[in-house]
Amino acid sequence: MSWKETAEPVLTRMPGVERPEGHVPFRRKLAWTGGILVLYFFLTNVFIYGLASGGGNDAFGQFRTILAGGQGTVLQLGIGPIVTASIVLQLLGGADLLGLNTQENPRDQALYQGLQKLLVVVMCVLTGLPMVFAGGFLPASPQLAQQLGIGLTGVRWLMFGQILVGGLLILFMDEVISKWGVGSGIGLFIIAGVSQRLIGGFFGVPGVTANPGFFYNWYTIIVGEQQLGAVLSSQGILNLLIEPGQILFLFTTVAIFAVVVYAESVRVEIPLSHARVKGARGRFPVKLIYASVLPMILVRALQANIQFLGRILNSQWAGMPAWLGTYATSGGGTAEPVGGLFYFLAPIYSYQDWMWFLGTTSNPPSMIIGRVFVDLFIMVVGGGIFAIFWVETADMGPEATAQQIQNSGMQIPGFRQSPGVIEKVLERYIPQVTVIGGALVGLLAVMANMLGTIGAVSGTGLLLTVSITYKLYEEIAEEQMMEMHPMMREVFGD
Amino acid sequence: MSSGQNSGGLMSSAGLVRYFDSEDRNAPTVDPKTVVAFGVLFGVLIQVLNAVA
Numbered sequence: 448m449s450w451k452e453t454a455e456p457v458l459t460r461m462p463g464v465e466r467p468e469g470h471v472p473f474r475r476k477l478a479w480t481g482g483i484l485v486l487y488f489f490l491t492n493v494f495i496y497g498l499a500s501g502g503g504n505d506a507f508g509q510f511r512t513i514l515a516g517g518q519g520t521v522l523q524l525g526i527g528p529i530v531t532a533s534i535v536l537q538l539l540g541g542a543d544l545l546g547l548n549t550q551e552n553p554r555d556q557a558l559y560q561g562l563q564k565l566l567v568v569v570m571c572v573l574t575g576l577p578m579v580f581a582g583g584f585l586p587a588s589p590q591l592a593q594q595l596g597i598g599l600t601g602v603r604w605l606m607f608g609q610i611l612v613g614g615l616l617i618l619f620m621d622e623v624i625s626k627w628g629v630g631s632g633i634g635l636f637i638i639a640g641v642s643q644r645l646i647g648g649f650f651g652v653p654g655v656t657a658n659p660g661f662f663y664n665w666y667t668i669i670v671g672e673q674q675l676g677a678v679l680s681s682q683g684i685l686n687l688l689i690e691p692g693q694i695l696f697l698f699t700t701v702a703i704f705a706v707v708v709y710a711e712s713v714r715v716e717i718p719l720s721h722a723r724v725k726g727a728r729g730r731f732p733v734k735l736i737y738a739s740v741l742p743m744i745l746v747r748a749l750q751a752n753i754q755f756l757g758r759i760l761n762s763q764w765a766g767m768p769a770w771l772g773t774y775a776t777s778g779g780g781t782a783e784p785v786g787g788l789f790y791f792l793a794p795i796y797s798y799q800d801w802m803w804f805l806g807t808t809s810n811p812p813s814m815i816i817g818r819v820f821v822d823l824f825i826m827v828v829g830g831g832i833f834a835i836f837w838v839e840t841a842d843m844g845p846e847a848t849a850q851q852i853q854n855s856g857m858q859i860p861g862f863r864q865s866p867g868v869i870e871k872v873l874e875r876y877i878p879q880v881t882v883i884g885g886a887l888v889g890l891l892a893v894m895a896n897m898l899g900t901i902g903a904v905s906g907t908g909l910l911l912t913v914s915i916t917y918k919l920y921e922e923i924a925e926e927q928m929m930e931m932h933p934m935m936r937e938v939f940g941d
Numbered sequence: 942m943s944s945g946q947n948s949g950g951l952m953s954s955a956g957l958v959r960y961f962d963s964e965d966r967n968a969p970t971v972d973p974k975t976v977v978a979f980g981v982l983f984g985v986l987i988q989v990l991n992a993v994a
Contacts, residue, residue: 459967459968460967460968460969461968462968462969462970462971463960463968463969463970463971464970464971464972464973464976465970465971465972465973466962466970479973482977483977486977486980486981486984489981489984490980490983490984493984493987493988493991494987494991495987496987496990496991496994521983521984521987526957529957529958530957533957533958549959549961553961556961557961557968559959559961560959560960560961561968563958563959567958588994590994591994594994609987612983616976616979616980616983618958619971619976620976620980621958622958622960622976623973623976623977625958625960626960626973627973631957631958633957633958741957744957841959
């Protein structure tokens with residue numbers, strides 16, 4: 448008996464959100480999307496009941512931008528569990544260990560969907576428990592423990608319950624948006640967080656936001672409250688490019704926007720013609736960023752989980768050997784690795800991590816270069832590998848795509864009409880384009896992090912935001928076309 | 942064409958979590974309004990508890 452029969456009764460009974468019957472009008476879709484977004488922002492401002500004042504330090508550290516949610520709030524877990532569960536699924540699916548045919552078999556589709564949900568619940572528990580019970584991530588309030596008479600452990604369980612509910616809410620909110628709204632909830636939560644930071648980075652004013660923004664800095668420079676110094680001296684150039692001028696950050700942010708929007712339009716087009724209807728022609732685009740930027744989240748989440756493990760080890764294990772990791776507490780109260788294996792595995796978050804000539808890091812240049820190379824290696828190679836897995840599990844590979852083209856009655860002109868032949872042609876492009884695209888995105892993310900971005904949104908966060916927004920735009924355009932011509936719904940198979 | 946969550950022509954733009962059309966009828970379903978209502982009530986409850994404590 449395979450695992451399928453054993454697991455079927457559980458996996459097919461995972462609760463889900465109802466599917467709409469028939470077409471949902473575009474306005475209604477926007478309303479659902481907007482409503483969920485408001486709920487999301489509300490919940491990121493609800494702090495956990497039983498949390499000691501002072502808050503504790505963020506378990507996700509600098510990865511918070513891409514994992515959404517908020518430190519100390521009921522959405523503490525953010526999309527972390529969903530991403531981690533997805534990594535497991537991608538690895539299992541990419542190595543073809545699941546044996547599920549999600550393209551044609553409805554039973555396998557139901558199983559896949561159930562497995563996906565079950566894994567998210569498991570990951571919510573697995574990441575939630577150490578956050579509450581280990582380390583100083585979420586300190587429990589001693590006053591409340593006394594007041595309720597349940598001890599600190601009791602308060603911790605209460606807190607764990609809240610972040611677990613928050614994690615599951617994220618999953619269901621994503622499902623509501625996927626079925627009733629526009630785009631996906633996860634994409635929306637990422638761009639919501641990054642956009643908020645970007646706006647803070649541009650328009651922030653002291654007193655309202657934590658750091659003054661780009662425009663406020665320039666206002667103070669022009670008024671004369673801050674001095675740049677002589678622009679031709681080395682200190683003057685640094686002031687202009689980094690703080691407080693931030694010209695370099697502005698440049699990186701704009702460059703990433705431009706590169707992603709341009710790369711979205713770079714594609715190899717495979718001509719198609721209809722087998723029976725003469726003159727009906729089409730093209731199948733193999734985009735440079737074929738697997739989208741989403742596999743990048745998976746690589747970053749892998750790094751985030753490794754760093755999370757390092758922080759737990761550091762807080763729980765007093766005799767941690769120096770080769771594994773030595774930690775120093777930074778100004779923000781978060782312990783950051785300064786040596787050992789965890790230092791080299793930590794990605795470069797900002798210019799402060801590598802510009803040794805500024806004195807922002809005390810590590811010797813040789814160590815810094817080592818860390819940069821490890822980060823580049825993980826992102827470029829990891830980006831390529833996860834892109835391949837992504838294409839396989841998302842049914843975007845040559846075999847699945849050939850079947851889809853065949854089913855739509857199209858063929859490649861000049862070739863026999865058979866899925867095998869189409870697959871052969873697609874195999875010339877899809878794997879190569881996928882790997883190149885994945886590696887390119889990895890390279891961009893590392894470079895953006897090294898140069899810095901406005902609002903410190905991180906390279907991956909910015910890449911994700913731009914490409915998700917682009918996809919969202921395409922989807923909205925398609926929706927509107929369907930609203931205008933009800934006939935189009937049949938074409939798009941609604 | 943009924944190939945999964947594929948509504949955008951041939952290119953499937955799957956999110957991190959994929960949902961298929963063919964769901965098992967045994968699975969209990971929740972109304973999306975219930976999800977939103979639960980989220981709001983949960984948030985308000987925690988806020989009230991925080992205010993009382």
